[in-house]
Amino acid sequence: MSDLSGGFRRNSAIVLAFVVAGVLFLFGSIYAVDFASVAHIRTILITASFTGFVGVGQTLCMLTGGIDLSIPSVLAGAALVTANLANGVTSRLTWVIPLVLVAGILVGLLNGLGVAYAGVPPIIMTLGMSGAIQGLLLIYTNGGFASSPPESIVNFVTGDTVGIPNVVLVWAVISAVTIIGLSWAVFGRKLYAVGTNPVAAFLAGINVRRILLVPYAVSGLTAALAGVLLLGFYGQAFTDMGNDFLFSSAIAVAVGGASILGGRGHYVGTIAGAIVLTLITADLDVLSLGTAAVDIAYGIILIAAVYFGGRKLGRRRVAS
Amino acid sequence: MGNTVLEIRGIQKSYDGVAALRGANLVCEYGRVCGLMGENGAGKSTMVKVLSGAVAPDQGEMTLEGRPFLARSPAEAQSAGVVTVFQELSLIPDLTVADNLLYGIEPRVKWGRIDRGALVGKAEEALSRLEVGGIDPRVNVRELSLADRQVIEICKALVRRPKVLILDEPTSALLPQQVDWLFKHVRSFSAAGNSTLFISHRLEEVERLCDDVTVFRNGTDVGSGSKQDMPEERLIELMLGRQVDRIFPEAPAPPERAEIVCEVNNISSPPRLADVSPQMERGKVLGIGGLQGQGQRELFLSLYGAMAHSGQVVLDTKALRLHRPADALKAGIALIPEDRATEGLCLGLGIRDNLSLSSLGSLGRLGLVSREREQALVSTSVERLSIKLRDARQEVSALSGGNQQKVLLARALAQRPKLLLMFDATRGVDVGTKSEIYALMRELCRQGVAILFYSTDVFELAEMSDRVAVVHDGRVRAELEGADITEGNIVAASVGGRRTQAPRPAP
Structure with missing residues (x-):
């Protein structure tokens, strides 16, 4: 582990996030008999994996000091388009899913072009994109709802392979690719350099703009993927099905120790963050507290995570 | 020692277990300019940070005019009369010269609003008292050259009427005639019964300006005395710990x-x-x-x-x-850029990551960074430029300025x-x-x-x-x-x- 480069090494926040996850799990297990059951752990991991998917893109964006606010719209769009085009026919998925994923990448690229080449601030660019997609979806779906996806996608998402939920397997594969990309790949080195100091990265010969495109394109892809899988999970698609994921992806990244200023953090932390968020929901559920409490908790956690992250940054500044 | 205004005894400070100061002593006297010299990494900057309240010392005593002195923030140090001009400029680029000059000591504030006229008037008066011509207090600092910003930075310190003025490498950004201006005003400031601590690498400047000199090496003072007792060869010898021809x-x-x-x-x-x-x-x-x-x-x-x-x-x-x-x-064609902190290095990243940043193309294998090739690059560079480091995965900001510069040189030279x-x-x-x-x-x-x-x-x-x-x-x-x-x-x-x-x- 000590060879992971960039944000992971020395990042005690990531270790802390895993510790918090452990504590939350213990807490739930003490209060509820079934909390530590295999079935419940499966549920926790499946729920966490959706935040984990969109967290890939969000982590990359935040590593460059940006953010992707279009995740919910891209996610819902992917689900709606998939449901509509497939129209219940399994065989169509072989072309519908690739099409939808490519569309996700294209939307992301558009975000990236706006940020990297036109210089539009990421918040504005992705928020504007999000609004535009929401509008298009309303027109396209004529009311924003689609049901009855093909059986096969439902079966895949709710199914298992060798006893492990398929969604969790997909998450494991994507996590592995992301971790390799950030820690061992040339791309990761460049991304951290751009996130830490874009001027220095530019003068070191890195094509900063091209690097800046990648996080947004990846985010479009992972949001679209989450949408397709969530369609199978819910068995339906609707325009605001992605709304929770903006909040949760950003919090997962922040809880995982990334700096919102860029350059510091790692997807390993986001994995911990996604699990922490799911466990908080589960714990509050055990305490019979509803969604209102979850939203309050999420909000406080986001502020706290960024506050403590920022404090550490402040100390470093003085000490350096 | 009745003339002592600021006395520092046995200051120790470590960062993450690495000692930056190991029992350093320093004395500043009324009416004199005290030079502080030393190589990068000798502990000068840490000393400045301790004095200015930016970092807290682990151990040691400081007295200001005979009373214990420990600033917990730069603001506390200022109100105690110790004002520092840091190496890194602290002016706010989008405020005017007048705003910056009198920041926090604005002449008239009513209902939280600053009286612009009085502010500019006072700034003009201050600038003319300090004989600074050619800088309009109404323009934004952003529009000034680096040299002029440094001048304003120095004026900003002087208008706060400190007892002890600390100048950390103030001349590196100044033009020759501005250096003359600075020296003149530092001398008259000290002659008026105040004390100046002047940190510099440049022997010639210390020679010209200072009354006393203290040399730091390796986190402690290795020699101090009046200028007459410290000829140039002796200073170099003390700084390097060896003789150089x-x-x-x-x-x-x-x-x-x-x-x-x-x-x-x-x-x-x-x-x-x-x-x-x-x-x-x-x-x-x-x-x-x-x-x-x-x-x-x-x-x-x-x-x-x-x-x-x-x-x-x-x-x-x-x-x-x-x-x-x-x-x-x-x-x-390779470049060593002007400012290593903002243009050269990614300070939050490791030494290794910074060193190989321009060579990633040739270090890559199927898109992944080849560890052997990178290790080879790092070892060659460390040896060729004798970069002093503990571990190439350490953050580059942990290195002294000279070694940071060597990392940049190594990155450029790796391009042949x-x-x-x-x-x-x-x-x-x-x-x-x-x-x-x-x-x-x-x-x-x-x-x-x-x-x-x-x-x-x-x-x-x-x-x-x-x-x-x-x-x-x-x-x-x-x-x-x-x-x-x-x-x-x-x-x-x-x-x-x-x-x-x-x-x-x-x-």
Whole structure:
């Protein structure tokens, strides 16, 4: 582990996030008999994996000091388009899913072009994109709802392979690719350099703009993927099905120790963050507290995570 | 010791287990200028941070006018009468000069609103009292040159009427006449019964300004005394912990015949650079002189593809198209940029990551960074430049300034450049590292590398260059060669005098 480069090494926040996850799990297990059951752990991991998917893109964006606010719209769009085009026919998925994923990448690229080449601030660019997609979806779906996806996608998402939920397997594969990309790949080195100091990265010969495109394109892809899988999970698609994921992806990244200023953090932390968020929901559920409490908790956690992250940054500044 | 205003005894400070100060002592007396010297990494900057309240010491005592003194923040230090001018500029770029100058001590504040008229009036009065001409207090700091910003930074400290003024390497950004101005005012400030702590690398400045000198090495004071007791050789000896004969290495014998590596025709980058045509020869150092901000930066960035420009650059008979730094690096042009913290290094990343940043293409295998190749690059660099580090995965910000500069040099040299652009590469670097950089330059010349060398240190420019082009207002005003390369001639050409540019030999 000590060879992971960039944000992971020395990042005690990531270790802390895993510790918090452990504590939350213990807490739930003490209060509820079934909390530590295999079935419940499966549920926790499946729920966490959706935040984990969109967290890939969000982590990359935040590593460059940006953010992707279009995740919910891209996610819902992917689900709606998939449901509509497939129209219940399994065989169509072989072309519908690739099409939808490519569309996700294209939307992301558009975000990236706006940020990297036109210089539009990421918040504005992705928020504007999000609004535009929401509008298009309303027109396209004529009311924003689609049901009855093909059986096969439902079966895949709710199914298992060798006893492990398929969604969790997909998450494991994507996590592995992301971790390799950030820690061992040339791309990761460049991304951290751009996130830490874009001027220095530019003068070191890195094509900063091209690097800046990648996080947004990846985010479009992972949001679209989450949408397709969530369609199978819910068995339906609707325009605001992605709304929770903006909040949760950003919090997962922040809880995982990334700096919102860029350059510091790692997807390993986001994995911990996604699990922490799911466990908080589960714990509050055990305490019979509803969604209102979850939203309050999420909000406080986001502020706290960024506050403590920022404090550490402040100390470093003085000490350096 | 009845004259002591500030006394520091046995200060210790460690960062993550690495001792920056190990029991340092320092005394400042009323009415005197105390110089603090030492190599980078000797603990000078940490001392400044402790005194200014930016960091808390682990151990030790400080007294100010006989009373215990420990500032927990820069604001506390200021109100106690200890005001610091840091190396890094602290002015707010989008506020006016007047706003910055009187920040927090605005003359009239009513209902939370600042009386602009009174503010500007007071700023004007302060600037004229300090004999600063040519800076309008109403303009935004962003519009000032680096040198003028430093002047305002110093004024900002002086208007706070401190008992102890701490100047941390204040002259590295100043023009020669501004240095004279600074020294004059520091002297009169101290003569009025105050005390100044002057931190500098430059022997000549300490010689000129200071009454007493303390030398730090390795986190402690290794010697102090009045200037008369501390001649130059003794200071160098104390700083380095060994004797040095000379910091400028012998110039190598000139190559058999001159061979032009890089020919530049009428490179322009409006509005700061117009029609400059330097010729870089193999194994030679072409010095670029002139006052600051005369287009030197634009020349370097254009040659490096980091700035839009017109004109032709021919390297080894090949015409180059330089749209971005990657183009220049590929062609064999590397740059050591002006400011290593903002333009050179990614401070939050590891030494290794910074070192290999320009070489990732050749270190990659199927998109992944090859660990063996990278390790080889790191070991070669560490050895070649004798970079002092504990672990290449350490953050680069943990290194001393001189070693950070070596990391940048190593990154550039890993590209095996034919032309090395060095923009003020020795600024804020300790004497020991400076002499190593000079030796490295000679070594590179022997290997046939051409060097374009800009320096704000005219002495160094004169010593190291085979030819010097003095730039003024975006054009070459004079070219000096051989025996004509003297400090005096460079300064004279920089500040004016007749246009002495020799006609260039036809290609």
